[in-house]
Each structure stands twice: as C-alpha cells, then as structure tokens.
Amino acid sequence: MSAKNPEYDFKWCPGCGDFGVRRALEGALEQRRTETEQPMENNVVIAGIGCSGNLVHLLEGPQPFGIHGIHGRALPIAMGVKMARPELNIVVVAGDGDFLSIGMEHIAPQAARNLNITAIVMDNGVYGLTKGQSSPTTHIGVVTSSTPYGKAEDEVHPLELYLTLGVTYLASGLSSKVKDLSKMIVDGMNHPGFSIVHVQSPCTTYNDTYELLKGNPKKGIEPQAWPVPDGRDVASKEAAYAVVRKGGVPLGLIYQDKSRAPFEERVRQAAAKAKPRTAAQLIETYAI
Amino acid sequence: MKKKHFIVRFAGEGGQGVVTSAEGLAQAATQTGYHAMTFATFPSQIMGGPTWTQTRISTTPVRSAGDELDVLVAFNKEGYETHRDEVRQGGVIVYNSETFQLEPDGRSFGMKFDELAKSTGNARAANMVVIGALAYLVNMPQPILEEFVKKRFTRGRAEDQEIISSNIKALSLGRDEAAKSGFNLGEIDAAIPPKYPQILLNGNQAIALGAVAAGLDFYIGYPISPATSILVWMERNLVGPGKFVYQVSSEIEAITGVIGGGYAGKKAMSATAGPGFSLMSEGLGLAWMAEIPLVIVDVQRGGPATGLPTKTEQSDLFATMFPAHGDVRLPIIAPGSVEECFYAAATAINWAERYQGPVVLLSEHALSERNQNIAKPDLSKLRVESRKAYTGSNGYQRYEAKELSPMPLPGGPGAYVANGSEHDSIGDTTHLAERHIHMTERRWSKLHLLEDGTFESENADASIAILPWGGSKGPGREAYEELMSKGADLAWYYTMFLHPMPPALLAELRKKKLVLVPELNYQGQLAFILRAQGVKAEAVTQYTGLPFKVKDLVRRIGERVKAERKEGVRA
Numbered sequence: 094m095s096a097k098n099p100e101y102d103f104k105w106c107p108g109c110g111d112f113g114v115r116r117a118l119e120g121a122l123e124q125r126r127t128e129t130e131q132p133m134e135n136n137v138v139i140a141g142i143g144c145s146g147n148l149v150h151l152l153e154g155p156q157p158f159g160i161h162g163i164h165g166r167a168l169p170i171a172m173g174v175k176m177a178r179p180e181l182n183i184v185v186v187a188g189d190g191d192f193l194s195i196g197m198e199h200i201a202p203q204a205a206r207n208l209n210i211t212a213i214v215m216d217n218g219v220y221g222l223t224k225g226q227s228s229p230t231t232h233i234g235v236v237t238s239s240t241p242y243g244k245a246e247d248e249v250h251p252l253e254l255y256l257t258l259g260v261t262y263l264a265s266g267l268s269s270k271v272k273d274l275s276k277m278i279v280d281g282m283n284h285p286g287f288s289i290v291h292v293q294s295p296c297t298t299y300n301d302t303y304e305l306l307k308g309n310p311k312k313g314i315e316p317q318a319w320p321v322p323d324g325r326d327v328a329s330k331e332a333a334y335a336v337v338r339k340g341g342v343p344l345g346l347i348y349q350d351k352s353r354a355p356f357e358e359r360v361r362q363a364a365a366k367a368k369p370r371t372a373a374q375l376i377e378t379y380a381i
Numbered sequence: 382m383k384k385k386h387f388i389v390r391f392a393g394e395g396g397q398g399v400v401t402s403a404e405g406l407a408q409a410a411t412q413t414g415y416h417a418m419t420f421a422t423f424p425s426q427i428m429g430g431p432t433w434t435q436t437r438i439s440t441t442p443v444r445s446a447g448d449e450l451d452v453l454v455a456f457n458k459e460g461y462e463t464h465r466d467e468v469r470q471g472g473v474i475v476y477n478s479e480t481f482q483l484e485p486d487g488r489s490f491g492m493k494f495d496e497l498a499k500s501t502g503n504a505r506a507a508n509m510v511v512i513g514a515l516a517y518l519v520n521m522p523q524p525i526l527e528e529f530v531k532k533r534f535t536r537g538r539a540e541d542q543e544i545i546s547s548n549i550k551a552l553s554l555g556r557d558e559a560a561k562s563g564f565n566l567g568e569i570d571a572a573i574p575p576k577y578p579q580i581l582l583n584g585n586q587a588i589a590l591g592a593v594a595a596g597l598d599f600y601i602g603y604p605i606s607p608a609t610s611i612l613v614w615m616e617r618n619l620v621g622p623g624k625f626v627y628q629v630s631s632e633i634e635a636i637t638g639v640i641g642g643g644y645a646g647k648k649a650m651s652a653t654a655g656p657g658f659s660l661m662s663e664g665l666g667l668a669w670m671a672e673i674p675l676v677i678v679d680v681q682r683g684g685p686a687t688g689l690p691t692k693t694e695q696s697d698l699f700a701t702m703f704p705a706h707g708d709v710r711l712p713i714i715a716p717g718s719v720e721e722c723f724y725a726a727a728t729a730i731n732w733a734e735r736y737q738g739p740v741v742l743l744s745e746h747a748l749s750e751r752n753q754n755i756a757k758p759d760l761s762k763l764r765v766e767s768r769k770a771y772t773g774s775n776g777y778q779r780y781e782a783k784e785l786s787p788m789p790l791p792g793g794p795g796a797y798v799a800n801g802s803e804h805d806s807i808g809d810t811t812h813l814a815e816r817h818i819h820m821t822e823r824r825w826s827k828l829h830l831l832e833d834g835t836f837e838s839e840n841a842d843a844s845i846a847i848l849p850w851g852g853s854k855g856p857g858r859e860a861y862e863e864l865m866s867k868g869a870d871l872a873w874y875y876t877m878f879l880h881p882m883p884p885a886l887l888a889e890l891r892k893k894k895l896v897l898v899p900e901l902n903y904q905g906q907l908a909f910i911l912r913a914q915g916v917k918a919e920a921v922t923q924y925t926g927l928p929f930k931v932k933d934l935v936r937r938i939g940e941r942v943k944a945e946r947k948e949g950v951r952a
C-alpha cells in the first residue's frame with residue numbers, strides 16, 4: 094500500500110533482494126486470484142519482524158489481509174488463522190533471523206502437523222533491520238557488527254533442516270529470478286500441507302551476496318547457485334537430501350510429499366470421533 | 382439445637398481415597414438437599430505424598446471451606462499428626478487402624494477402612510465405609526445415602542446392581558463401626574432443598590462452561606497446573622463444526638495461535654498459570670496493539686517462577702493487569718466463587734468481543750479444585766455478545782476512528798494489516814507523533830465500554846470498609862458477618878471486575894477513611910493499585926499457599942479497626 098500512503102515511512106535500500114520477492118508474491122497472488130476466482134481478501138499475509146516482514150505493507154494492487162505481528166511468531170499466528178478459517182490461503186513472509194533464530198521453535202511442530210500454509214523465508218544471512226548482526230545462516234568466522242572477531246557458531250543449513258523436520262513442500266529460489274520464484278510460491282500454495290519457499294534475498298547494505306550467488310567470470314568467481322535438474326523423483330527424500338548436501342545453493346523444487354494429510358484434515362478426522370454437545374447439554378452433565 | 386453445618390477433613394496420602402471420599406460426601410450431601418463445598422490441596426508428585434481435602438456441608442449455601450474441623454478422617458499417621466490440632470473441642474477423629482494405632486483418648490476411634498471394604502466384595506468401597514461412619518456421627522438417615530449410591534452407580538451396566546449393593550453394605554459397615562465407638566456430634570438440621578435446579582462442579586469446569594455458553598469456539602492451550610483441567614475439558618468438549626481445540630508446544634504458540642483465531646473471527650481463549658502467562662506477555666501486547674479479541678485465563682498458583690504449582694495465591698494481579706511493555710493495562714475479571722467462575726468466563730468473552738482486545742480471567746488454585754453446588758445457569762437469561770464486524774465495501778480505514786470501530790474479517794471486505802508496530806488508519810507502520818497519540822488514546826478509550834461491571838455493597842455509610850477480591854471473598858464475607866454480629870460498624874464491598882472497576886464503586890471507596898483488602902500475596906497488590914487511584918487502601922495479606930481462615934481475618938481486621946478508631950479519637 095506504500096505508493097499511495099505517504100504516512101508509511103519504511104523503505105527497502107536500493108537493490109535489496111526483497112523487492113524481487115515482493116514482485117514474485119504479487120504475481121503469485123494475482124495468478125491464484127484468476128485461477129481460483131476467489132477474491133484477494135481470501136489471502137492473509139502474515140509477516141515476521143525484519144526488513145523482510147515489511148513486505149506485507151509494500152504489496153501493490155488489490156490488497157490481501159495482513160498481520161504484522163511480533164518477532165519470530167509468524168508461524169503460530171498463521172496456525173491460528175488457518176485453523177480458524179481453513180478455507181483461507183495463508184502466506185508467511187519472514188527473514189532468516191525471524192524464522193530460523195527466534196522463531197526456530199515453531200518450525201518443527203508446524204511440520205509435524207503439516208500446517209497447510211506457505212512460508213517464504215527471505216534469507217540474507219544477516220539481521221538487516223537491526224543493522225547488520227550475524228544471523229543463523231551467517232557462516233562461521235564471518236565478521237559482522239555483533240561478531241567483530243568472527244562468528245563462533247556453525248551456520249544452520251536451512252534446506253536440510255526443513256527436510257529433517259518433515260516439511261512436505263520445499264523449494265529454493267533466488268530473489269532476482271522473479272518468474273521462477275513466483276511459480277514456486279504458486280506451487281507451494283497449491284500444495285496441501287506445509288510449504289517452504291526458501292529464498293536467497295541479498296542485503297545490499299550489510300551482506301551483498303549477488304556476485305557470490307550468480308558468479309563473476311571476470312573475477313573468476315564460480316556461481317554458488319545452480320539449477321536443480323528436472324526429471325528427479327521429487328517425492329524421494331533421499332534424492333532431496335542428495336540435492337541439498339551437494340553444496341552451493343540449489344535452485345528449484347527440492348521435495349514434495351503429497352501423501353501426508355494437511356493439519357485441518359487430521360483435526361477434522363480426530364474430531365469426527367466426538368459427539369458434539371451444546372452448552373446446555375454440557376451443563377446438564379453436572380446436574381445434581 | 383441442631384447443627385447447621387459440619388466440616389470434615391480427609392488427610393492421608395495421594396491414592397488412598399482422600400479425594401474420592403471428600404467428593405463422595407459432597408455429592409451425597411448435595412443430592413439430598415444440603416449445600417456443600419470441597420477444598421483440596423494436592424501433592425505435586427504423581428503418586429503418593431501427603432494430601433488433604435476438606436468438605437463442608439451446610440443447610441445454607443457455603444462460602445468457605447471453614448476453619449475448625451468437626452471430624453478428621455486420618456488415612457495414615459502423618460495425616461493424623463499434621464491435622465489433629467485443627468479438630469475443634471468436642472470433635473472426632475476417625476482413623477484407619479490398618480495403618481496406625483492410637484491409645485483411646487476420648488475423641489478418636491479406629492476402623493479398618495480397607496478390610497471392611499474388602500469384606501463387601503468390593504475393595505474400592507473404602508470411601509463408602511468412611512462416608513457411612515460420618516453419616517452416623519451427624520445422624521444423617523441411611524435411606525438418604527442409599528439413594529445417593531443408587532443414583533451414582535446406576536450406569537446401565539450389567540454389574541450395576543452388584544456394585545450398588547456392595548457400596549450400600551460398605552455404608553452400613555462404616556455406620557456400625559461409628560455406632561460402636563459411642564461418639565456422636567449431634568444431629569445436623571434437616572436439609573432445605575433449594576427450589577431451583579442445581580449443578581455440582583469445580584471452578585475450572587465452571588469457567589469452561591461459561592466460556593462455551595458465551596459462544597467460545599476456538600481454544601489453544603499448553604498443560605500447566607492448575608489450569609490443565611480446562612485444556613483437557615476443551616479437548617473433549619469443544620468439538621463440532623466450526624470449532625477448534627488444540628494442545629500446542631508452548632504458551633507462546635498458545636497466545637499467538639489465539640491471536641490468529643481472534644483475528645480471523647473466532648471467540649478464542651487459552652488458559653494457563655503464572656509461568657505460562659509470563660511467556661504470553663509479548664503476545665498480549667500485540668493483541669492490545671492490533672485490537673484482537675481474545676481471553677486468557679490465569680489460574681493463579683504460588684509464584685514466582687515455578688513457585689508452588691499446587692498451592693493457592695493471589696499474586697498475579699500486577700502481572701495480569703500490566704503484562705506487557707508499553708502503555709497497556711488489561712481488563713481483568715476475578716471470580717470469587719464457583720458460580721462466579723461461570724459468569725466471569727461468559728463476561729470475559731463478551732468483553733473481548735465488545736472492546737476488541739484481550740481480557741484476562743483471573744482465577745486461582747483454590748477455586749479450580751473446589752467443588753460446589755450452584756444454581757444451574759439459565760442460558761436463556763445469559764447475554765451473549767459478538768464483535769461489530771465490518772460489512773461495507775473495500776477501501777475501509779480500520780483504525781481511522783478515535784474510538785472502537787467495526788472489525789473486518791479475512792475473506793470479507795476491508796482488508797487491513799493488523800500491526801504490532803504503531804500504525805496508521807489502514808494498519809501500515811508509522812512513526813508520526815500525531816498518529817501515536819491518536820492510536821494510544823483510541824486504545825485506551827475503548828476501556829470505557831467495559832465500565833458496566835456490578836458490585837456488592839452493604840452498610841455503605843460506615844467509614845471503614847472491607848473489600849476482598851477473588852477467592853478471598855468467601856472467608857472475607859464470613860469474617861465480615863462475624864465482626865458485624867459482634868457490633869463492628871464496617872462497610873462491605875466486593876466486585877469481580879478489577880479493571881475497569883465499576884466507576885461508582887471507585888467513587889465510594891475514595892470516600893472511605895480506610896479500605897481493608899484481604900488478599901493472598903506479600904505486596905498487597907490490589908491495595909497498591911487502589912492507593913494509586915486515590916483510595917486509602919491497606920492490605921491484609923497472607924502468603925502460606927492456603928486460603929484465609931475466617932478466624933484469622935476476624936482477629937486481624939478487628940485489631941486494625943480498633944487501632945484506627947483509637948487514632949481517630951486522638952486526632
């Protein structure tokens with residue numbers, strides 16, 4: 094809503110990867126609107142706190158509903174909205190710090206439930222909004238404002254972690270490849286279960302990784318990003334592990350398991366065993 | 382003169398039948414037209430450990446568990462030794478002579494609880510042996526109890542008849558043993574069965590029912606004593622189309638999950654105790670900031686930190702009223718009886734819907750484990766409110782008004798961002814001073830919508846008042862009546878609406894020379910808050926993990942009032 098809203102005073106830095114993610118999400122929501130013929134208001138974008146989370150205010154065009162909550166808690170908020178209204182389409186947008194550091198505790202339970210939402214993780218390997226501290230995906234030894242003598246921790250490997258925790262749709266994208274990213278998001282939304290689209294979204298101010306990701310032949314820099322070849326069995330977890338363990342940044346669909354029921358379905362099945370009673374009937378069970 | 386009430390304490394070890402005996406006695410008494418209340422303390426271990434439960438039976442509604450015991454039922458030696466000094470003069474001690482022996486002392490008699498039960502062919506009927514003996518001691522007629530046994534064990538199974546006759550036999554055996562002992566406490570007056578239909582339940586069950594009666598359809602929780610039984614109740618009963626209940630992985634998931642549910646249009650609730658409530662702080666700030674209706678139940682236990690998980694205390698008032706950073710003060714309803722638990726929960730749901738924000742229902746351990754007979758709530762008279770939902774067209778400015786405004790629901794028109802950062806009229810982040818002033822005042826102005834709470838007042842002309850809160854209402858009221866019967870001149874005030882407090886009540890309290898607030902915490906938390914609002918309030922505190930005793934309150938309030946009057950003369 095920013096273009097029309099002079100009061101909103103946040104701006105992404107020029108070249109920030111989050112611009113591309115925003116365009117990809119706008120495209121995906123628009124495509125979903127045409128395909129499903131459902132109004133934009135049937136989508137809820139739930140944002141973490143960070144530069145990345147501001148995406149929820151920056152979407153142009155018809156507006157989805159949004160929540161910009163508290164740091165690290167986008168997933169459980171999303172669970173609440175989804176379980177209250179299973180017919181809605183829920184998208185989470187969060188940074189690597191929000192999702193993988195303070196919010197880490199929420200990934201495993203939502204994966205175990207197969208919560209039917211799509212999480213877009215904007216990984217820039219740094220805490221952008223707080224101005225450049227180390228994040229879980231910052232590599233060991235790297236100097237940041239909060240690791241002046243080099244980071245002492247090993248980095249988290251998000252893709253491998255998601256597979257281990259049981260996420261049922263996993264894709265890896267790059268913010269500058271907007272069309273590919275948009276398709277991953279659409280597929281994630283169509284997937285009946287917990288979908289994560291993990292995006293390399295470079296921070297031009299504190300951790301500019303464009304060159305490393307795309308390579309620079311002039312400087313002899315090999316690209317870290319590489320396309321995942323087509324024709325794999327995407328339902329094979331072993332094959333998925335092989336992809337994510339190969340090093341670098343694989344781009345494409347990594348894993349999809351359609352065999353596990355989404356959370357709303359599991360809850361519905363369990364509740365079907367119960368006999369619902371009205372408030373009056375429940376009160377009557379305590380009658381003297 | 383016949384007795385109007387009697388008090389029995391059952392003491393022993395977890396698993397010996399302490400609780401089932403106490404509750405069985407309460408059931409038997411209420412089914413026969415008496416009023417009853419049980420009060421339980423539990424050991425924190427799962428098996429064994431010292432435990433006791435008290436049942437008070439009365440011809441009139443019961444307000445507190447009572448101080449002095451007419452009968453102590455000791456299941457083991459430790460139970461006897463810990464509690465014997467609380468038996469009143471002329472009281473009786475019944476002990477299980479299988480576990481220990483006593484020399485005859487003119488007030489105790491032993492019987493073999495389990496052996497007698499086994500001789501009926503039903504080893505599980507020991508509590509009926511005990512109840513039979515108790516009934517004899519107060520001359521409660523046998524047919525009344527037999528009727529209770531029939532009602533309780535008629536479950537439509539083949540073995541019903543056998544179980545009923547073994548339990549009736551157990552009652553008789555206990556009765557015979559008590560008769561042999563030669564003790565008698567004098568007859569209890571005939572029951573005056575209430576004319577209205579009744580239910581028998583504990584505070585947590587009443588909270589669950591009250592919330593459901595007000596339309597609760599979304600519950601998320603995480604187990605914690607003494608709130609767990611609400612989660613368990615919901616898991617079983619909050620089912621059916623459009624309903625959702627789930628145990629999640631922490632109280633942080635619980636609060637943020639109910640924020641999601643409340644945002645999406647549900648009447649959402651979670652129940653917890655102090656440690657879990659602390660974890661909910663940040664989320665409660667978000668619900669206040671983004672204006673999301675939801676209810677959090679805090680069933681208080683001793684704190685801080687893990688504290689005293691199975692003891693009672695009223696020490697979370699500060700934490701629940703001011704749970705979050707920033708300018709936040711949550712609405713709080715603190716029930717003082719099992720019956721109030723029901724209506725407090727229903728009102729909490731209504732309040733959350735009405736002002737579009739978080740509401741705290743502040744209960745306590747002593748209420749959660751207390752079984753009491755209450756009038757069956759008449760649902761046709763219960764007011765059920767739902768939020769004002771936005772139904773216009775797109776382009777709505779959800780936060781533009783200076784006061785409460787209709788709330789858009791996802792899927793419908795008026796998309797906005799529910800934002801935990803300070804925001805403008807459509808929910809986008811802003812840092813403008815005018816906007817922060819506007820939004821801060823908007824959020825606070827909504828509290829005025831909740832100033833319709835009721836309060837009790839009596840002898841309002843007196844210059845010194847007593848104002849207990851929450852579960853201290855019962856003993857506070859009994860102490861008040863005793864002091865008044867001894868000639869004291871005190872005003873009585875009580876409300877379960879601690880914030881916002883009914884303005885008329887606050888105005889009256891401000892006129893008093895002294896307002897004494899009995900409360901179970903060290904700091905005198907309500908008194909502190911009242912002083913900040915211009916009331917000359919002073920707390921009467923206790924922090925033992927147990928409720929007040931009436932006699933302690935009578936003594937302490939009496940002394941304080943005497944001192945105040947003396948001072949008044951000098952001045």
Ligand SMILES: Cc1ncc(C[n+]2csc(CCOP(=O)(O)OP(=O)(O)O)c2C)c(N)n1
Binds near residue numbers: 228
């Ligand atoms: C509970 C809490 N702790 C800390 C913060 C401060 N904070 C805001 S954003 C952020 C990290 C953001 O990093 P990331 O999620 O990677 O987002 P980015 O800005 O890089 O997009 C932190 C620590 C906060 N808002 N709340």
Ligand code: SF4
Binds near residue numbers: 221
């Ligand atoms: S600080 Fe980094 S992440 Fe934040 S807007 Fe600027 S470039 Fe983007």
Ligand SMILES: [Mg+2]
Binds near residue numbers: 189190217228
């Ligand atoms: Mg980041």
